Amino acid sequence: DAKTTQPTSMDCAEGRAANLPCNHSTISGNEYVYWYRQIHSQGPQYIIHGLKNNETNEMASLIITEDRKSSTLILPHATLRDTAVYYCIVRVGNTGGFKTIFGAGTRLFVKA
Amino acid sequence: DTAVSQTPKYLVTQMGNDKSIKCEQNLGHDTMYWYKQDSKKFLKIMFSYNNKELIINETVPNRFSPKSPDKAHLNLHINSLELGDSAVYFCASSLNRVLRTDTQYFGPGTRLTVL
Numbered sequence: 001d002a003k004t005t006q007p008t009s010m011d012c013a014e015g016r017a018a019n020l021p022c023n024h025s026t027i028s029g030n031e032y033v034y035w036y037r038q039i040h041s042q043g044p045q046y047i048i049h050g051l052k053n054n055e056t057n058e059m060a061s062l063i064i065t066e067d068r069k070s071s072t073l074i075l076p077h078a079t080l081r082d083t084a085v086y087y088c089i090v091r092v093g094n095t096g097g098f099k100t101i102f103g104a105g106t107r108l109f110v111k112a
Numbered sequence: 113d114t115a116v117s118q119t120p121k122y123l124v125t126q127m128g129n130d131k132s133i134k135c136e137q138n139l140g141h142d143t144m145y146w147y148k149q150d151s152k153k154f155l156k157i158m159f160s161y162n163n164k165e166l167i168i169n170e171t172v173p174n175r176f177s178p179k180s181p182d183k184a185h186l187n188l189h190i191n192s193l194e195l196g197d198s199a200v201y202f203c204a205s206s207l208n209r210v211l212r213t214d215t216q217y218f219g220p221g222t223r224l225t226v227l
Contacts, residue, residue, distance in 0.1 A: 032213055043116075043202050043218030044155065085153070097167070097209035100216060102147075102155040 003027065003090040009107040012082075018075040020106050022088030025069040032091050033064060034100065035073045037084040044087065044102075047073065078110045115139050116219040118203050124225045125193055132189045133222045135203030142208040143167075144186035145216065146178060149200045161186055162209060190224075198226045 005023045012018040024033060035047040048055055048062045050071070055062045061074040075082055085105040091098040116137045125131055137144060145168075146158040160168035164180040175191045190197060203219040 030212065034215075036216075038155075041221070043204070043221050044216075046215045046217065049213060049215070087155075091212070091214070097143075097162070098212065098214065099157075099168070099209075100214075101157070104154065 003031075003092060003101070004088045004103050006086075006088050006103065006106045008104070009109065011109045011111060012075075012078045014080055014110055014112050015077055018073075018078040018082065018108060018110065020073040020075075020086050020088075020108065021070065022073070023070045024088070024090050027068050027090050028093075029068075031093070033062070033068075033071050034089040034091060035060070035062065036087045036089065036102075037082075038087070038105070039081075039084040047086075078108075080110050080112060082108065083110045084108060116203055116205055116217050118201075118219040118222050120222060121220065122223050122225075124227065126227055127193055127195060129193050130189070130191045131193060131224070132187055133201055133203075133224070135186045135188070135219055137184055137203075137205040137217070139205055139217060140184075141205040141217075142183055143206045143214070144180065144183070145204040145206075146186065146188050147202040147204065147218075149202060149221075151199070155202070159186075159188075160209060167209065193224075193226045195226050198224055200224070 034049040036044040038044045050062045064071045087105040143162045159178045161180045200221045204216045206214045206216045
């Protein structure tokens with residue numbers, strides 16, 4: 001089972017920041033938080049990942065709380081093309097490696 | 113250049129038939145995966161291969177048989193197709209799943225419809 005909980009859906013106005021929350025209260029100290037998104041009918045796309053520090057790349061920023069029990073993905077200036085399902089994932093240790101388990105995700109609607 | 117490619121993109125077939133889906137990655141990754149996304153949109157891992165060796169088999173029926181001829185290819189063969197097999201199948205690859213940070217790259221998906 002996924003170790004994360006996310007809101008089912010969110011709306012955002014085009015040009016505004018989209019803040020997508022994720023709870024991962026049972027995360028272990030060495031487990032990373034990953035974000036992917038899936039635009040309709042396409043394969044999931046990697047966005048960003050982090051352990052404890054805030055991270056930023058050309059797509060988004062990831063803010064992780066100090067206790068690591070929750071995080072927020074920020075799309076600074078959402079566009080219509082950012083409408084997608086966003087998955088917050090904690091990679092869990094597994095036999096011989098780590099496992100990526102996708103939950104239900106948050107469906108983000110960016111509106112003009 | 114496409115990083116992870118799958119063929120075919122669409123597959124429509126009758127119940128009871130046998131079909132295969134092919135996947136290739138040109139990223140030099142060690143690990144490849146097959147995922148199934150059903151009509152409810154949940155993305156579930158089916159298999160994972162690391163350097164041609166089966167690592168994960170998530171209680172998938174024996175009718176599904178993955179084959180990895182080399183680490184750049186992971187094919188999925190399905191015998192005796194059933195209506196419930198209708199879904200979108202995604203192939204993915206990553207550098208190596210033993211790594212604590214390991215990003216997966218997904219193919220465009222194969223939409224399988226069983227009539």
